[in-house]
Amino acid sequence: MSESPRPLQPSRRTVLGAMAALTASFTIGAPSARAATGSAYVMGYFTESPNGLGDDYGLHLAVSTDSLQWMPLNQNNPVVTPTGGTGGLRDPFILRKQDGTFVVLATDLKGTDWSLQSQYIHVWDSADLRSFTGYRRLKLHDMATHSWAPEAYWDAGRGQYGIIYSAVNSTGHNVIMVNYTTDFVTASTAQVFFDPGYDIIDGDLAVGVGGVNYLYFKKDQTLVGARSASLDPGSFTVFSTPVAHGGTEAPILVKSQTSSTWYLWGDTYTPNGVFYAWQTGDLAAGTWTAVDQRLYTQPVNSKHGTIQPITTTEYDNLVAAYGKPSWNRIKSYNYPDRYVRHADYVGRIDAYPFDPYTDAEWKLVPGLADSSGVSFQSVSYPTRYLRHYNYQLQLDVNDSTTTFAQDATFYRTAGLADTSWSSFRSFNYPDRHIRHANYVLRIDPISTSTEKADATFSVGY
Known part of the structure; x- marks a missing residue:
């Protein structure tokens, strides 16, 4: 979720980013049964600007042919907006499912009233990100807390999707929770997925990298990684060196299709919603080097986003459907x-x-x-x-x-x-x-x- 500085309890997160000479095979979660091929990406995000002139809590989309330079679609206006709950979203996430279609998840929160505590998240189905169907709110738990920054991944061992999100459970601090689902209509009882013993939010997974699963999250004002040989709840341990540029949150992991390079995006809340990127040639090393800002440009006012590889045809179809910006x-x-x-x-x-x-x-x-x-x-x-x-x-x-x-x-x-x-x-x-x-x-x-x-x-x- 994206936020201004505030006490860790409750905490939350911001958007996202994009990055380098990459064209990834997957972002978060395991590669789907019909993984995208081609050098193209889609980013989902919501928008906020310093004085509120650019605030919009619907799903925005941008595309890129290199994951560095992003072109907003629909004149940087939303392509769909929730009709239930608070009537707005934060922290959208796009997953390509096993059948090749997409599901969109998002926090049910319009604006920045962190005291609002929804046990629900927004969900849409989409065949092509040009139309959105089956809008619903999915209940994840019965606790008196939020369901922030939902993301999803395919757990092949369970034959189900996992939905991870930030919530305060009986520990009294934010942890990463998980529910399992086959259809994003109903979900299993919530479990603690990762609790290192201190307040964390904004979990982001890269699944099955050399037989290891990596989870990046926000600790204090930094991005930190944990890893596990399995996807079992409670199996992850912290291993990485923290990275940050000011107060940083909302990690996004992206793998280059053309090299062994990984990129880690982070979103800052001071200044408001600026994306930064780091890179590494070895995800297992847990160390990162900052990427030159000349190499990447985020969509204007973008906050806490998601990056998903798409095909060149899907890129062309999205541009045809929504149009290029009329400005530069x-x-x-x-x-x-x-x-x-x-x-x-x-x-x-x-x-x-x-x-x-x-x-x-x-x-x-x-x-x-x-x-x-x-x-x-x-x-x-x-x-x-x-x-x-x-x-x-x-x-x-x-x-x-x-x-x-x-x-x-x-x-x-x-x-x-x-x-x-x-x-x-x-x-x-x-x-x-x-x-x-x-x-x-x-x-x-x-x-x-x-x-x-x-x-x-x-x-x-």
Whole structure:
């Protein structure tokens, strides 16, 4: 579940993430009978932003061809929203079942009132993640506590699915519970799956890796791993070195299909809902190295998510069904935690996240002075464009003059610091490029390595 800092009892968790030159064979749980093939992924999440402008407690989807750069679907609007319980969800989880279809689970909680204690979780069935059927709430226990961050996996030995989640049982602190089911309609009596003797939430499983099962979870403000040769409740023991970036929760394990690399995603709640990723070449080692933030970009406002491999055909079908975003976000090369935005009509780069979040969304339209160039139209103020004035970039209303059109037109070129990124050369001052200086955008001649880095950006979502 995603949260602001608060006492461990009760605790909860946040969203999620995505990551590296990977194309995984599975995320959480055992590979299904019809495991996905192809370099594509789907992410499920809900959304929150610092001042609440982006809060939405429905199921959101994004897709990726490399599990690094994520493209929100449906204009980052929800594709389905619960109608029962609190009327909202947190911490969605997508599992590909043994028959190749999907089941979606989620916490029954709208907003951040942690005192609400639901013994139920939301459940949907889906053949293709383009339609959702059989909505229901599944009761997991009779305790006076919550059912946070449900996830599921296939337990081949039992011939059943396990549903794990965070709850406070008779120990007085959060543990990971488990129920077993064959249909996600009814479930067995709850059992304690893992209790290391202290408060934990957000269990995430990788099943059957070299004959070992790995469970990552949130302890205090860090992500910690446990492992077991079986999936039996009570069999897991802690083994890993904790990782964190600030207060970190909501672990997601992802395996590369093209190498032996594993990735661990974590979601922070300070600042609000930022994803970080770590990698290892040996899951059994229990040690992780941070991944360069240049390599990955989370969906805007995404919180406590889930990543599931899909086929290329499924990727294409999802994009066809929900559409690509009508806008882009632009990331700084040498400050990859910062995005191009306007604030008080001044162009600048600021650290994600912030509100209004639409101030960092742009439509890259054909150049006003030359259609082979580009102009940056604001999503927040569609009559306004980024233009230079006294060499500084500001957001102005298009007055339809030739001067404005030229000041607002740029040529997109290969990145000056990295040719896989982009730089933007001024139309009417062709010896100058857009760069940031003290986080403010301007056009300047570029020569030094620092200036080249300042003038290099990634255009994504």
